[in-house]
Amino acid sequence: MKIRILSDSHENAERLRASLAGTGSSMDIAVGHATSSEPLGAVNGTVPDIVVLDAFDPADIAALETLTLRFPQIDPIVITGDTSSDFLLRALRAGVREVLPGTPTPEALLGAVARIRVKRGGAPTDGKILALTSCKGGSGATFLATNLAWVLAATHGKRVALIDLNLQFGDAAMYVTDQKPASNLALVCQQIHRLDAAFLTSAMIEVAPGFHLLAAPDDPAHSIDVKAEHVEAILKVARANFDFVVVDVGRSLDAVSLQPFDMADMIFPVVQLTLPFIREAKRLVEVFVSLGYPMSKVGLIVNRHLKNSEISVADLERTVQAKLFKTVPNSYDTVAASVNQGEPIARLAKNSPVTKALREIADSLAAEPEKASRGWLSRLFAH
Known part of the structure; x- marks a missing residue:
């Protein structure tokens, strides 16, 4: 504080x-x-x-x-x-x-x-802020953010908040629930003077026990109600009350979207192994470097990964100048069924390779620092 x-x-x-x-x-x-x-x-x-x-x-x-x-x-x-x-x-x-x-x-x-x-929500719980962002449209960042949040809550018993910061066309809620949000990020910002733990929680959908989701504005015109200082205040309250705060940042780079990057414990650019994605990932990482972010908190997630891809993970790391965090295999039919039904993939298809990858990510994030690997992840969380 x-x-x-x-x-x-x-x-x-x-x-x-x-x-x-x-x-x-x-x-x-x-x-x-x-x-x-x-x-x-x-x-x-x-x-x-x-x-x-x-x-x-x-x-x-x-x-x-x-x-x-x-x-x-x-x-x-x-x-x-x-x-x-x-x-x-x-x-x-x-x-x-x-x-x-x-x-x-x-x-x-x-x-x-x-x-x-x-x-403001009690003594800080030292919750971790995880910011996921698309390097290019269609990367699957929203799918990964919502389903990772569900696994952290359902499998590891963590208190997880997901904040949909895709202000223009955010639709994170529909990936994991059929509930209609009674409130959203813009409405919270309009009443920011009321912000505390109880008010924030009341504005969120309880997707599952321990998993709460703050929806994006339902009208793109209301995105102007969301200011950087509002996002900062909301993230502070969320961090003090949840073990993990997962932010689906969207693709825009402005004062509002940079706020979760500034505060994040980890930033996950989501990329696919094609040249357009890699070019945008390189540009994004260059922005992070120019802003002075330590590269130890930036980890690439390769979505829809194919082992026989013409472009390798090593090519990606060398070009983008950032380290790989995890690959998520391609399983189009299962992922499409999950999205279409609004059902978390870990509940719909427990044995899917995508579910396995999400569980591995959650295991790494939820591990106690002394039990984590000795790589950059454990060093980052060993405060």
């Missing part, structure tokens, strides 16, 4: 920082300077989860509301000498989570932070 402390007094800021840092909790705490001309300081770089505003002037409440509207994922804690009912009401309307009087004790500050953590 990232916390930014803002104060016009360096001494006060350090005292507040020491109160939080002394707990040994997993908090990333930074101190900033606030002035009369910039009472809220500057929010640059990574947006914090909590902003602690020391010696807050009630006259700055409008500026604070502007901040919370721009960054709805921020939970402000206000330290002020004014604890009147009028100010408390105005602070509540401005998005303030906690108001502490005067010079708060370490216990009072820690209690405020703890209450916010519960509101």
